Amino acid sequence: MAGQNPLRVDPIAEARRQWHVHGWDDAAAGMTAVTSVMRAQQLMQASVDAALKPHKLTFARYEMLRMLAFTRAGRLPLASAIDRLQVHPTSVTNTVERLVKDGYIERVKHPSDGRAALLLLTESGRAVVEDATVSLNTEVFERVGMNHADTTALVAIVARFREGAGDFVNDPESTREPD
Structure with a gap:
């Protein structure tokens, strides 16, 4: 690093x-x-x-693919993706357009809300995100450069900072699997 x-x-x-x-x-x-x-x-x-x-992924594109892969059905409303990624909607739209162009996701009309878009993970998208996750795990996350105790302490400190800055509300009841 x-x-x-x-x-x-x-x-x-x-x-x-x-x-x-x-x-x-x-x-x-x-x-x-x-x-x-x-x-x-x-x-x-x-x-x-x-x-x-x-x-051939940026971290923004990886995050979108990983988030879709974590859902039960490999799909998510675009509005939910915007909320969860915590970036400007234009950035998410650009990321989605690139992933659609690459064939990693499809953007379709929401089945129950004609005004909304639904993002669907394709098989090639699932394959690339799984391969990229293996790379990130072995090359970065498993070798982050700190021991376990320091990593745990850093995450806790940064979480307190983020919560204090209004980034999220620590509500244990709100943790659930993505749609």
């Missing part, structure tokens, strides 16, 4: 030192947290991109 030529000094630690030198002590910890998470995201994204490249 790390770069091929690691730096000899942690630039984020140096930035924190500079924040203190300039008298921004109250902001130093926050700046360090934000910058650290953003850099970690870049490193993780690079690993994910490398694992998905042989499958």
Whole structure:
């Protein structure tokens, strides 16, 4: 996951030192947290991109396929996909159009709501998402670069941050299998 030529000094630690030198002590910890998470995201994204490249998928397209594959019937209303992916509807529409063009999903009229679209996972879509999942699991998720305790702690900390930022409401009763 790390770069091929690691730096000899942690630039984020140096930035924190500079924040203190300039008298921004109250902001130093926050700046360090934000910058650290953003850099970690870049490193993780690079690993994910490398694992998905042989499958000719972006992470957005992979997420859509995986979400459809998790449903009982391999189908989901477009509106539900937009809600669950937490991205702008235009981005989801672009992702859907590309997956339709690639033959991985079909977009059809909803059987009970003529105004809505239903997304259907094709057999080739199921095959590519299963292959891509094997790659992600073995190349990224099983080797994330932290031990189990650190991974668990990081997920809990980030979940508390996300909940506090209004990203979701922690309601154990709302967990259910997708449609």
